[in-house]
Amino acid sequence: xxxxxxNSFEELIGHFYPRIYRWALVITGDPDSADxxxxxxxIRAYRHFGTFRGDSSLSTWLYTITRNVAVGMMTRENGxxxxxxxxxxxxxxxxxxxxxxxxxxxxNQLLEIVRSFFRELSDRQREVFDLVDLQGYRPTEAAExxxxxxxxxxxxxxRARRTIRGRILDHYPExxxxxx
Amino acid sequence: MDCSEVRELLLExxxxxxxxxxxxxxxxxxxxCPGCREIADEIMTAESALNSFLxxxxxxxxxEEVAVELGWIDGGKRIRFFRPLPLIISTAAAAILLVVALPxxxxxxxxxxxxxxxxxxxxxxxxxxxxxxxxxILDSGNPDYQIIWLF
Numbered sequence: 001x002x003x004x005x006x007n008s009f010e011e012l013i014g015h016f017y018p019r020i021y022r023w024a025l026v027i028t029g030d031p032d033s034a035d036x037x038x039x040x041x042x043i044r045a046y047r048h049f050g051t052f053r054g055d056s057s058l059s060t061w062l063y064t065i066t067r068n069v070a071v072g073m074m075t076r077e078n079g080x081x082x083x084x085x086x087x088x089x090x091x092x093x094x095x096x097x098x099x100x101x102x103x104x105x106x107x108n109q110l111l112e113i114v115r116s117f118f119r120e121l122s123d124r125q126r127e128v129f130d131l132v133d134l135q136g137y138r139p140t141e142a143a144e145x146x147x148x149x150x151x152x153x154x155x156x157x158x159r160a161r162r163t164i165r166g167r168i169l170d171h172y173p174e175x176x177x178x179x180x
Numbered sequence: 181m182d183c184s185e186v187r188e189l190l191l192e193x194x195x196x197x198x199x200x201x202x203x204x205x206x207x208x209x210x211x212x213c214p215g216c217r218e219i220a221d222e223i224m225t226a227e228s229a230l231n232s233f234l235x236x237x238x239x240x241x242x243x244e245e246v247a248v249e250l251g252w253i254d255g256g257k258r259i260r261f262f263r264p265l266p267l268i269i270s271t272a273a274a275a276i277l278l279v280v281a282l283p284x285x286x287x288x289x290x291x292x293x294x295x296x297x298x299x300x301x302x303x304x305x306x307x308x309x310x311x312x313x314x315x316x317i318l319d320s321g322n323p324d325y326q327i328i329w330l331f
Contacts, residue, residue, distance in 0.1 A: 010252045017243035025237055035240050042246065113230050133195060134231040158192045165191050168226040169219065 012058065013042055019059075020066050022150050026130045027070040029118045037073055040066050041066040056144060059137075063145040067127075102105050116167040128153050129160035181205045186216045190223060198224050 013020075017038070024037035044065050052061050117126060124146065131142040132153075143153035188317035189197070196202035198208040198220045207213050210217045307328055309315035 010247060014243045014247070015248075018238070020238065021239040022234055025234065031237065031240075034237075038239050039241075041247055043250065046250075046252075079205060109226065110229050112234060113226055114233060130234070133227060134234065161193075162191045164230075165223050166215070168223055169191075172219070172222055 007047060013045060016058070016062055019064060022130075022135075023063055023066045024070055026126060027067060027123070028074060028142065029045070031075070033070070033073060037070045040073070041069045042067060057141070060141065060145045064147070067146070099153060109168070111169055112171065113164065116164055120163050120167070124148070124158070125156045125160035128156040129164065132157055133161065181209050183209075183213060183216055186210070186213070187219065190216070190220055195224070195227075 019055050020041055021034055021038045024034035024041065025031060027035070028037060041062070045062060052058070056064075102169065117129075127146060128139075128142050131137045131141050131145060137145070139157060140150050140155050142157075143150045145155065186206060189203075189206055193206065194202055197206055200207035200217075200220070210220055305321055307315040307317060307330075309330055314329050316329040316331065318329065
């Protein structure tokens with residue numbers, strides 16, 4: 001985690017802005033919705049910053065706001081499942097054509113992983129997996145951010161890993177045959 | 181631990197285990213078995229790629245653009261936000277201190293000042309101040325209440 005600036009609210013939010021967008025993207029699975037959620041979350045954080053008491057970390061507080069905004073927005077948009085059907089992993093990967101993922105990961109494999117990430121994992125599994133395994137939060141922190149107990153978060157994490165890693169290894173049957 | 185057990189573990193284990201650091205038996209196997217090591221490496225590489233992909237996604241508008249639209253940044257000059265809550269809290273704390281402390285002083289109550297290195301009065305509590313701090317014990321006159329000030 002990079003160091004958090006100590007100054008004004010707008011500097012703090014500037015620091016967290018990309019992370020808020022990423023959280024919103026993982027929760028909604030849709031770049032346009034993530035844009036809307038990010039802006040609304042920033043405004044809501046500004047309005048309620050005076051109520052932040054430091055009982056939790058700023059990350060947890062901002063994540064909770066982002067999540068609440070995202071869930072509210074998805075509810076208004078007639079549910080998450082309908083929107084999820086509109087997600088095109090192909091488009092998302094194509095849109096990230098400027099990205100150079102690790103060299104040993106080919107485009108098709110990344111496509112498959114992204115597809116699994118957004119379609120095969122439940123909301124909670126995706127969030128916990130992203131927070132813990134990809135962003136490096138501790139499982140207890142992720143549980144607090146999601147408002148669930150640590151054991152439940154751990155269960156979601158293990159199921160998410162099994163799904164994602166199973167998909168990864170599907171691309172390497174020769175490895176599985178060769179091992180052992 | 182054989183390869184089938186390791187492959188099962190690799191599906192759910194922590195990143196540190198994949199790196200061969202968290203679980204000694206697993207780490208030993210990964211060190212000795214190139215096939216299982218390769219599977220662990222591919223999992224880590226793929227998850228790193230997924231993270232890179234998500235990190236590469238950017239909002240359509242930068243924070244600066246949003247901040248200007250919301251009036252938080254004006255013509256490149258950052259607006260400092262006035263946050264009244266800390267001021268309110270510190271004012272309230274000062275007021276409470278005055279309300280509690282002033283009557284004690286006005287009553288001319290004997291308020292012995294006891295440092296940690298001085299001889300303590302028998303009826304006062306013994307306070308071990310942290311290093312480089314001094315403890316002040318104010319006798320309120322009420323045996324149920326003693327005020328301890330560390331500074």
